[in-house]
Amino acid sequence: MEIRLPELNRADYERAQKRLDNLTKPRGSLGYLEELAKQYVYITGELFPQLPLKKRVYVFAGDHGVVEEGVSAYPPEVTKQMIYNFLAGGAGINVIARQAGAEVFVVDVGVAGEVQAEGLIKRKVCPGTRNFLKEPAMSREEAQASLEVGFELACQAAEEGVKLLLPGEMGIGNTTPSAAVICALLGEKPEDIVGRGTGIDDEALKRKREVVAQALSRYKFDDPIDVLAKVGGAEIGAIAGLFLGGASKRVPVIIDGFISLAGYTIAQALEPRIKEFVFLGHCSEEKGAALVVKKLGLRPIVDLNLRLGEGTGACLASMIVETALRILTEMATFEDAGVTKGNEFD
Incomplete structure (x- = not known):
């Protein structure tokens, strides 16, 4: 997997700015919607993109050995059960995606055991991770392979005409490796990042923070892929790869929740320019998310107290991005509408 991000042309941004300034409204009056359009x-170089956009959600599924330590409120078999729910169209992301007009693809990138289901994309790099409190979660080869899964799917999506990528995930226990990855890469303390995930009680939260702290003190990390291998997860790696693959093809990717932030953190550590190619869908309610968002200099499109994951926040935000593009492309200019400009144009 060779990461080569294209150079973007500032003139494209300025072309969008010029058109927005000439639409029948006071300059800048549509606020952040205008920034999203620009x-x-x-990112794409398309001043008049074809609407509606072709949008695709990839739900990457993986299991985590660290759940042995009592860090989740749900048993590990729920990962597999939810895969069937996604494929049947009954999960939260399915409902929101139908409203948004987005496709939902489910990918087994690291589920424990076999899942036999029509429509499932099988790209398993490991049968669940190992308990990183006792041994590295994955080998370096497995971590690299998880990145490649996301990268390749993003490139394939671009070839199929997808214009907006929305990363989602499913994996019981995955807020624990996500917190560990974020702490390792950003130098944050577990007590500031580790949260309740699916809703664990105070005792389990204390244990979860201890697990992350002990793992971070156990390992020496050589590079971002080493972090992913030692304390990460297959779906986290796949999400990181999706960011990089989308960027390489000039397809914008919308960051979703806490697990997606962990994947983005890996992608940014591998290629700092990735920030030019993404939007932040929302700021998760999971503890630590707001701190990470601020540190990375990101701005959420929506803030709805979400903490489900699955790509739900990214999918919701995609409708606002699309609205911004309709404003850009469908609103009349002053000249077209025969409307007199205000003195702000003098």
């Missing part, structure tokens, strides 16, 4: 044009 950023999309900057």
Whole structure:
């Protein structure tokens, strides 16, 4: 997997700015919607993108050995059960995606055991991770392979005409490796990042923070892929790869929740320019998310107290991005509408 991000042209951003300034409204009066439109044009080079956008959610599924330590409120078999729910169209992301007009693809990148289901994309790199409190979660080869899964699927999506990528995930216990990855890469303390995930009680939260702290003190990390291998997860790696693959093809990717933030953190550590190619869908309610968002200099499109994951926040935000593009492309200019400009244009 060779990461080569294209150079973006500032002139594309300025073309979008010029058009927005000439639409029948006071300059800048649509606020952040205007910024979203400009950023999309900057990433893609398309001043008049075809609407509605072709949007695709990839739900990457994986299991985690660290659940042995009592860090989740749900048993590990729920991962597999939820895969069937996704494929049947009954999960939260399915409902929101139907409203958004987005496709939902489910990918087994690291589920423990075999899952036989029509429509499931099988790209398993490991049968669940190992308990990183006792041994590295994955080998370096497995971690690298998880990145490649996301990268390759993003490139394939671009070839199939997808114009907006929305990363989702399913994996019982995955807020624990996500917190560990974020702490390792950003130098944060577990007590500031580790949260309740699916809703664990105070005792389990204390244990979860201890597990992350002990793991971080146990390992020496050589590089971002080493972090992913030792304390990460297959779906986290796949999400990181999706960011990088989308960027390589000039397809914007919307960051979702806490697990997606962990994947983005890996992608940014591997290629700092990745920030130019993404939007932040929302700021998760999971503890630590707001701190990470601020540290990385990101701005959420929506803030709805979400903490489900699955790509739900990214999918919701995609509708706002699309609305911004309709404003850019469908609103009349002053000249077209025969409307007199205000003195702000003098």
